[in-house]
Amino acid sequence: MENKLIIYNTLTRSKELFVPLHAPNVGMYVCGPTVYGDAHLGHARPAITFDLLFRYLTHIGYKVRYVRNITDVGHLEHDADEGEDKIAKKARLEQLEPMEVVQYYLNRYHKAMEALNVLPPSIEPHASGHIIEQIELVKEILDNGYAYISNGSVYFDVAKYNKDHHYGKLSGRNLDDVLNTTRELDGQEEKHNPADFALWKCAQPEHIMRWPSPWSDGFPGWHCECTAMGKKYLGEHFDIHGGGMDLVFPHHECEIAQSVASQGDDMVHYWMHNNMITINGTKMGKSLGNFITLEEFFTGSHEILAQAYSPMTIRFFILQAHYRSTVDFSNEALQAAEKGLNRLEEAVSGLERLTPSKETTGIEGVKELRGKCYDALNDDLNSPIVIATLFEGARMINTVLDKKATISSEDLDELKSLFKLFMTDILGLKEEKNNDEAREESFGKVVDMILEQRMKAKVNKDWATSDYIRDQLASLGFEVKDTKDGFTWKLNR
Structure with a gap:
């Protein structure tokens, strides 16, 4: 099929003709929510942006496999390598099972997405349901020499990777920039380099969610889930990876490094990022x-x-x-x-x-x-x-x-x-009606139907029926006017 879609590829920083790797099939992966609280306006923007893309790609003839992940339990968020999983923390404070917290907010997220008329993705995998795949990813990176084990945790060796590849090509940073902006965190003594990020963390006693691995009972690093699940459902090479611009660094940068370190080349063909919603800038x-x-x-x-x-x-x-x-x-x-x-x-x-x-x-x-x-x-x-x-x-x-x-x-x-x-x-802009509006619309359709019967009576010169309908409606407060195109009416309340 002829395709004229031009998209902005964050990786190349340019608009490019969209040419799917496996036309007419398109693989699209979008980073979904972390479900430890209610969805806010910032969550709505990527959902609506990539819903628009999903709808349009489907309309122009592609078969789209749209994967949107759910980041649930057992991980640390963003670039932190220490601390407590936010969902587990909420579960502990409220005396709930962590998965109760996940399910509660996930149900509310789905309800909000349905209200926004965001179509459900083809697949919605959970990070906690793909621990085996994440462990296998870490093994591959270790086997290829781009990670190391430290006190039961596994870290990605950013400096070694950067010698062979370019760490920072998505965000436009070089390793010196990364080192100068890396926050000092507890547990940094486990790392060879402050910029190294966790692939697997040895769980501390207070960490509720943990899984066995070759290195320790622990949990995967935040960045692993998308690389592992993208590969599982879309293959080693797929078309589009999307998300908010705040994910470019470190999350998507680390995803690129993980895919190259594990399989030898980039997994994603096009990177797309929506900008932010702000309040007072x-x-x-x-x-x-x-x-x-x-x-x-x-x-x-x-x-x-x-x-x-x-x-x-x-x-x-x-x-x-x-x-x-x-x-x-x-x-x-x-x-x-x-x-x-x-x-x-x-x-x-x-x-x-x-x-x-x-x-x-x-x-x-x-x-x-x-x-x-x-x-x-x-x-x-x-x-x-x-x-x-x-x-x-x-x-x-x-x-x-x-x-x-x-x-x-x-x-x-x-x-x-x-x-x-x-x-x-x-655009997905559906008509919204509350119950009163819906009843009023049905009411109006009934009046129109009655007046259409009156029009037929007039055409048949059945003046008695025509006058009867008009008079009965008038007694109920309806004002009916005949026009050259038919009729108009209003209810005098």
Whole structure:
């Protein structure tokens, strides 16, 4: 198949034509959440970004195996080599099994993703379910001479690896930079070099989750899980690895080093990273304590929120910005996104009220909109341009609704198809209705059906039935007006 998709490869720092390794199959791995707390807005951005990519790749004809991992128990997070697993700590404080903590927050994460209309991945592996694969990975790295054993732990030898390869090629760092920015941590005396990172840690007595290994009862280093699970489900070479920009270093840098050290070459063809969501210019995240959970957004319960924001407002807010640009949170920005989404939804609703004419007059370019949307998505998933193009289509719809233009049946069908494909199927912006709105819509459809029966009676010159329906509706408070195109009605409450 002909493919024009151009994506920005973080590894090469350039836009590249996307050429899958095993077309028409695409392997995509995205770093999922660490489940020790509720999902926040920062979690929503990578989920929505790579959901857009998943949807679009599928639409243009690829069979996508989308793997999104769950980082659960038994590890230390980020570049720390000492301390307590956050999930295990929470379990100990709340007197729960660690997996109870995992399951509770994972259920809530899935519920939030469903609300955001994020499609489930093809495979969602857990780190704790792949300890054997991680142990095998560590063995391979040891056998190839790029790791060493120290007091029951295994560390990656960054300096030795850097002599043969380039440690830092994803983040653009050199080893001196890494050494100068490496934090002093407890347990550094076990390492040959402060930049070395743990592949396996010997468990301290207080560490709840531990597994037997050739080196000690312990647990794998944080970076091992993605390398091991990516290889298991996507093979030694796959197309796309994605995640937030905060994972470039050290996590994804270490993943590259692990894959090369274990198998001799890079595992990933394209690296893609979404930028951060910020509050007043500062990254939003658990570690900084400035995050707002998705549940708080949906209910409006956080103190800095002016109102509740629907899941589709959040999704639209994120898609309004290109995935590689920073998005700064504010109530004003979210309220603007809510108004913009409402305008698009009203335009889609208006499509059903349009009556086609013999030809299109007063508007131009209906058939060009589809090409503009494809061009935007093919240019590194430029969702803001797709949204701008949909607004262009909305203006055309409103012009016809205002009787300032006419539209042919062919162009009307094209607009309906356009909004269904790009707004609903690819951008994933589904219609949201609460129970009252759903009941009101059903109520309106019933009234329309009754009035259509009245129209048929008029066509058949059954004036008695026509007048009876009109009078009965009037007695219930309905005001019915006949028009040249049919009828309109409203309920005087």
